[in-house]
Amino acid sequence: MDINEAAKRIEEIRAKLNDANYRYYVLDAPTITDSDYDRLMQELKKLEDQFPSLLTSNSPTQRVGATPAAAFGVIEHRYPLLSLGNAFTDEDLLAWYKRTLKLAGRPFDMVCEHKIDGLAVALVYIDGKLDTGATRGDGLRGENITQNLRTIRSIPLELPKDAPPRMEVRGEVYLTKSGFHKLNEERSRQELSLFANPRNAAAGSVRQLDARITATRPLDIYVYSLGWSEGKTMPSTHWDTMQYLKSIGFRTNPHSRRVETIEEARAYYHEWLEKIETMNYEADGVVVKCNPFDIQVQLGDIGREPRWAIAYKFPAIQAITRLLDITISVGRTGTLNPVAVLEPVAVGGVTVKQAAMHNEDDIRRKDIRIGDYVLIQRAGEVIPEIIAPIVERRKGNEKPFDMAEKVYDPSLGRPACPVCKSEVFRPEGEVMYYCSNAACKAQVRGRIEHFCSRGAMDIRGVGEMQSAALLDRGLIQDAADLYYLTRESLMTLDRMGEKSATNLINAINNSKERPLSSLIYALGIRHIGGENARLLTAKFKSMDSLSKATKEELMTMEGIGP
Numbered sequence: 001m002d003i004n005e006a007a008k009r010i011e012e013i014r015a016k017l018n019d020a021n022y023r024y025y026v027l028d029a030p031t032i033t034d035s036d037y038d039r040l041m042q043e044l045k046k047l048e049d050q051f052p053s054l055l056t057s058n059s060p061t062q063r064v065g066a067t068p069a070a071a072f073g074v075i076e077h078r079y080p081l082l083s084l085g086n087a088f089t090d091e092d093l094l095a096w097y098k099r100t101l102k103l104a105g106r107p108f109d110m111v112c113e114h115k116i117d118g119l120a121v122a123l124v125y126i127d128g129k130l131d132t133g134a135t136r137g138d139g140l141r142g143e144n145i146t147q148n149l150r151t152i153r154s155i156p157l158e159l160p161k162d163a164p165p166r167m168e169v170r171g172e173v174y175l176t177k178s179g180f181h182k183l184n185e186e187r188s189r190q191e192l193s194l195f196a197n198p199r200n201a202a203a204g205s206v207r208q209l210d211a212r213i214t215a216t217r218p219l220d221i222y223v224y225s226l227g228w229s230e231g232k233t234m235p236s237t238h239w240d241t242m243q244y245l246k247s248i249g250f251r252t253n254p255h256s257r258r259v260e261t262i263e264e265a266r267a268y269y270h271e272w273l274e275k276i277e278t279m280n281y282e283a284d285g286v287v288v289k290c291n292p293f294d295i296q297v298q299l300g301d302i303g304r305e306p307r308w309a310i311a312y313k314f315p316a317i318q319a320i321t322r323l324l325d326i327t328i329s330v331g332r333t334g335t336l337n338p339v340a341v342l343e344p345v346a347v348g349g350v351t352v353k354q355a356a357m358h359n360e361d362d363i364r365r366k367d368i369r370i371g372d373y374v375l376i377q378r379a380g381e382v383i384p385e386i387i388a389p390i391v392e393r394r395k396g397n398e399k400p401f402d403m404a405e406k407v408y409d410p411s412l413g414r415p416a417c418p419v420c421k422s423e424v425f426r427p428e429g430e431v432m433y434y435c436s437n438a439a440c441k442a443q444v445r446g447r448i449e450h451f452c453s454r455g456a457m458d459i460r461g462v463g464e465m466q467s468a469a470l471l472d473r474g475l476i477q478d479a480a481d482l483y484y485l486t487r488e489s490l491m492t493l494d495r496m497g498e499k500s501a502t503n504l505i506n507a508i509n510n511s512k513e514r515p516l517s518s519l520i521y522a523l524g525i526r527h528i529g530g531e532n533a534r535l536l537t538a539k540f541k542s543m544d545s546l547s548k549a550t551k552e553e554l555m556t557m558e559g560i561g562p
């Protein structure tokens with residue numbers, strides 16, 4: 001192949017890969033298989049190795065991360081990146097609207113969006129190519145993190161021919177909650193300090209001097225405005241601009257909504273206050289923006305905040321309280337999980353009495369002691385966690401936590417599972433202790449609760465209490481036994497009337513309609529979460545063929561090692 005042929009083929013592959021990326025990461029509608037994608041990528045890499053003069057910084061091969069930068073350069077923003085005024089109550093929101101209406105002098109529609117808790121970036125495109133990407137910095141000057149942003153698959157490196165010749169697009173880079181947990185688990189295995197929340201983890205990842213590290217972090221972006229553009233007429237409203245940005249390759253949030261009245265904006269906030277936890281990102285409120293640009297221009301800014309937008313924040317999710325004790329609960333996989341017993345405290349509208357603690361090492365690393373005042377956070381999760389001790393409030397009688405001591409059973413003369421008294425062990429290189437008895441009541445109960453949970457077989461009514469009661473009465477011994485339960489046998493349980501028993505039997509029958517991926521997930525196999533269960537289902541199609549799968553077949557799947 002000569003260089004001209006290579007150039008042609010390279011362009012062809014890059015277009016294909018860019019299109020595949022867009023369909024996969026932005027539209028969520030993949031059109032080519034992972035293996036076709038990999039094959040094209042390999043071919044492109046080989047050609048670029050062979051003809052180094054044809055390698056460009058915007059090639060899809062460069063998403064793996066460039067070599068370390070000594071330090072980030074500074075980028076001056078053409079227009080400052082502003083922050084937002086806050087509303088905390090419906091009254092605040094209404095007051096903002098009334099003020100704005102008065103200044104605007106005529107009614108206007110609005111756009112409601114999630115306020116994602118990540119970090120703001122500005123992406124400049126010149127002649128359809130990503131030129132620079134910068135952090136917000138102080139709003140006027142940010143850090144040049146172009147190399148790192150290139151590793152984020154949902155940021156287009158090239159735009160279609162008809163895109164504005166020069167433009168700046170702004171958005172929020174964030175780490176998914178699942179990505180955040182995975183990252184922290186990995187760091188905990190490597191005995192590294194843990195990130196306090198997805199926002200810190202995203203900021204830490206994006207500001208890595210070594211872009212190859214950034215490339216391994218599951219970062220994503222939602223674009224939320226056009227900074228500026230030249231050389232092409234743009235739509236006259238925010239909503240239409242967002243539709244346009246989507247059409248030329250940017251990832252926009254599908255949950256944004258255009259509304260005509262402030263009542264609808266208020267309803268949007270309350271709707272999402274209820275279900276924001278179901279999202280795979282953390283959002284700390286909703287943003288309400290005036291839709292017509294002429295009104296935005298007319299209203300202008302005050303200080304560093306635009307008058308034409310407001311952030312209606314979700315209630316605070318941090319609080320300080322006392323750590324009374326650390327007890328142990330046994331998880332469905334046998335892990336001995338330390339659980340914080342807290343002096344009850346109100347956090348964002350709910351009373352918190354317990355908090356999750358990752359493991360003994362993490363408790364030591366954060367230097368959390370029994371008796372400490374601690375900062376707790378409901379970080380989008382149902383179970384709150386302890387962020388840090390308040391060291392200044394120590395009296396001197398606080399006690400460090402020691403797992404081996406905690407589970408030591410004097411009558412047996414050894415550490416023992418607090419539930420079944422079996423031996424406990426800590427595998428080489430792991431941070432968790434395990435109960436060695438798979439028949440341990442706590443493990444069995446946990447497996448049943450998991451089997452019935454929402455993402456699994458979705459059998460409502462079998463939570464912690466009911467699974468314990470069913471086991472204690474000997475009505476079931478494992479999840480399969482649920483399908484042999486009768487209304488009559490159920491009614492022998494305390495507080496189980498005819499109606500509840502009928503409902504439960506119906507829920508069990510309905511669970512037979514759940515998709516295969518939910519059933520695979522429900523089995524609670526270690527390392528098979530929702531995502532892997534879906535991948536297994538897509539590949540094997542039936543439980544029969546999955547049960548016949550060989551180790552080699554399984555290992556061809558992404559994310560599944562020996």
Ligand code: IVH
Nearest residue numbers: 082083084113114115116120172224287306
């Ligand atoms: S609009 C001039 N829209 O919130 C308006 N910002 O407090 C400012 N943010 O720095 C940007 N989601 O990082 C806007 N849908 C959204 C947002 C959003 C998150 C962040 C952004 C900004 C901060 C302002």
